Amino acid sequence: MTDPIRVLIVDDEEPARVLLAELLSRAAGVLVVGECGNGFEAVRAAAEKKPDAVFLDIEMPKLDGFEVLSLLDPAIAVVFVTAYDHYAVKAFQVEAVDYVLKPYRQERLLEALARARERVARRQRPDPARLAAALRPAGGWAGRIAVRDGGDVHVIPVSKLDYVEARDDAVALKAEGRAYRKTQTLASLAASLDPGRFLRVHRSFLINVDRLRRLELYSKNSHVAILADGTRIPVSREGHARLKALLDGRGGPAA
Amino acid sequence: MHPIFARPGRLISYLAASLPLAAVLTALLGGAGAFALGEAAAVALPMTLLYAFLSLSVWYPCRAVPLEGARWPILLATHGTAALLTSTVWVVLGEGLVRVLESLAPFAGLAALYAAQVPTLFAAGVLFYFLSAGLHYVLISFEDARHREKREAELAILAREAEMQALKARIQPHFLYNSLNAVSALIGRDPSRAREMCVGLAEFLRKSLAAGERRSIRVGEELSLARHYLDVERIRFGDRLAVEEDIEASGEECLVPPLLLQPLVENAVVHGISTLVGGGTVRLEARRTGNRLRILIENPYDPEAPVRPRGGLGLRLVRERLAALYGPDAIFAAKRLEGRHLAIISVPARVEGAS
Numbered sequence: 001m002t003d004p005i006r007v008l009i010v011d012d013e014e015p016a017r018v019l020l021a022e023l024l025s026r027a028a029g030v031l032v033v034g035e036c037g038n039g040f041e042a043v044r045a046a047a048e049k050k051p052d053a054v055f056l057d058i059e060m061p062k063l064d065g066f067e068v069l070s071l072l073d074p075a076i077a078v079v080f081v082t083a084y085d086h087y088a089v090k091a092f093q094v095e096a097v098d099y100v101l102k103p104y105r106q107e108r109l110l111e112a113l114a115r116a117r118e119r120v121a122r123r124q125r126p127d128p129a130r131l132a133a134a135l136r137p138a139g140g141w142a143g144r145i146a147v148r149d150g151g152d153v154h155v156i157p158v159s160k161l162d163y164v165e166a167r168d169d170a171v172a173l174k175a176e177g178r179a180y181r182k183t184q185t186l187a188s189l190a191a192s193l194d195p196g197r198f199l200r201v202h203r204s205f206l207i208n209v210d211r212l213r214r215l216e217l218y219s220k221n222s223h224v225a226i227l228a229d230g231t232r233i234p235v236s237r238e239g240h241a242r243l244k245a246l247l248d249g250r251g252g253p254a255a
Numbered sequence: 256m257h258p259i260f261a262r263p264g265r266l267i268s269y270l271a272a273s274l275p276l277a278a279v280l281t282a283l284l285g286g287a288g289a290f291a292l293g294e295a296a297a298v299a300l301p302m303t304l305l306y307a308f309l310s311l312s313v314w315y316p317c318r319a320v321p322l323e324g325a326r327w328p329i330l331l332a333t334h335g336t337a338a339l340l341t342s343t344v345w346v347v348l349g350e351g352l353v354r355v356l357e358s359l360a361p362f363a364g365l366a367a368l369y370a371a372q373v374p375t376l377f378a379a380g381v382l383f384y385f386l387s388a389g390l391h392y393v394l395i396s397f398e399d400a401r402h403r404e405k406r407e408a409e410l411a412i413l414a415r416e417a418e419m420q421a422l423k424a425r426i427q428p429h430f431l432y433n434s435l436n437a438v439s440a441l442i443g444r445d446p447s448r449a450r451e452m453c454v455g456l457a458e459f460l461r462k463s464l465a466a467g468e469r470r471s472i473r474v475g476e477e478l479s480l481a482r483h484y485l486d487v488e489r490i491r492f493g494d495r496l497a498v499e500e501d502i503e504a505s506g507e508e509c510l511v512p513p514l515l516l517q518p519l520v521e522n523a524v525v526h527g528i529s530t531l532v533g534g535g536t537v538r539l540e541a542r543r544t545g546n547r548l549r550i551l552i553e554n555p556y557d558p559e560a561p562v563r564p565r566g567g568l569g570l571r572l573v574r575e576r577l578a579a580l581y582g583p584d585a586i587f588a589a590k591r592l593e594g595r596h597l598a599i600i601s602v603p604a605r606v607e608g609a610s
Contacts, residue, residue: 012529012532013433013437013491013492013493014493014501015436015440015490015491016433016437016440016491017439018440018441018444018504019436019439019440019443022440022443022444032494037532039531041533059529061529061530061531061532061557061560062532062557064561067561082430083429083436101432102431102432102433102435102436103436103438104433104436126402135412143561144559144561156558157559236527
């Protein structure tokens, strides 16, 4: 056996945490590095204690299990442990290592642990698309975006979002005069948002259409969007066509 | 549509039933001495069939002026006018028929004979109209009774379905799974609390199954069931779940359908307390004011929590059940107010022994 696998336990019910801790710490080569009672704590603990695997409940206060997953280092193996079976498909989409239904046998939990070990040993990183899938609630568009800032978590309701700018492998979200950085591609973020409210007007920009005040012609082929707070956002030719199509359908401000 | 056309068999029996009238008409025409028997039959038979069709239109004035609650002058004026009109049309059409017959050799001179009999025929037409109107009213009342029965049966089925749904939903399987998981956790560390939870769970199940068999239950019993449920949940949620009660004895004595409150108490925990890191207090209130029973279930919740699936099912069940059992006499409101969720039920206060 090499280094023990570092495990973080996240569940809002104390007895459920106790059971996970008891069964996991009894297994050989496991180090339980922390127990958390809600999503905020979990994100902070994951940043500080660098677990290899997280055993994660889904329905919890503040952040649900999928939101927590979207804020974790993608290298961390996630095992969902829940009484609800209707999240299984989504858990598969976000490439969780396993999905254990409560109540469970010790053997079932150890099987999940073995899978987590395997994922960690192979240093296998799941597809970044899992982030986008994790952010989208089942059967709808994201209502809020969770952003990690070191160990802190900010939850931004999408209605407060002004615009998003692509920055290398991350995005900068602007909301209420503040900027938040999130490690995600603009395309995957756009895929989780309601296309009737959030529109990609440029390769590097996505705007909240409710914030749009007017459009100005910038050069022969491009426009600039003026937002409610005066921010000027470049609009490409394709972006202008998409914006026009959306506004015509909505009966919003004329271009 | 006219009920005669609703099924093909009806039209045939209707026409068959009009044949005796053809005989009466033949006797009437032949008996006057002017027509030979063959002539009388040749005129009477087609005219009776003609009238059979004409009188189908009687259904419309009958529908327009239903017997029930109708005033006599309106009834008489409507049917009097319709009778004169129908009879006139009939006699005129009969004239046409006679002219066609006259062109055939055996019926020469028939038109003149017919003209002499017009007043008799007209009177017969009016008489037939009233006969037909009476028949239609009987038919309509049959149809109405059938419709009413069908509607009542449908309503009863709807009420029954709402009940079944409520009973099926009374125990959320996730509650059982989570509770059993907690038992599984406590067995190792705290066997006596694990035992307590097993007993609490069993008591809740036994009482709710027994309550489900009954038609109504005292509010006091219903609340004790809710307490059993909350006791089990408290082992899972620990200090996060507190309960506060404001129950008046007069309210406890009132009767409600069994397990009415269960989905609401469950919502208070699942969509309320469990969304808050620090938890909160579930408040239960029941009181009788005059002839109304009022029940309130209040809990804090996190307005920013992501919406969980299955939300709203419990509220829908309670609303449907109350509507099926009390109709418009039940008031049910669920509102969100500054981070608190309120569910309010107001129904007519009923107690045991009173009808």
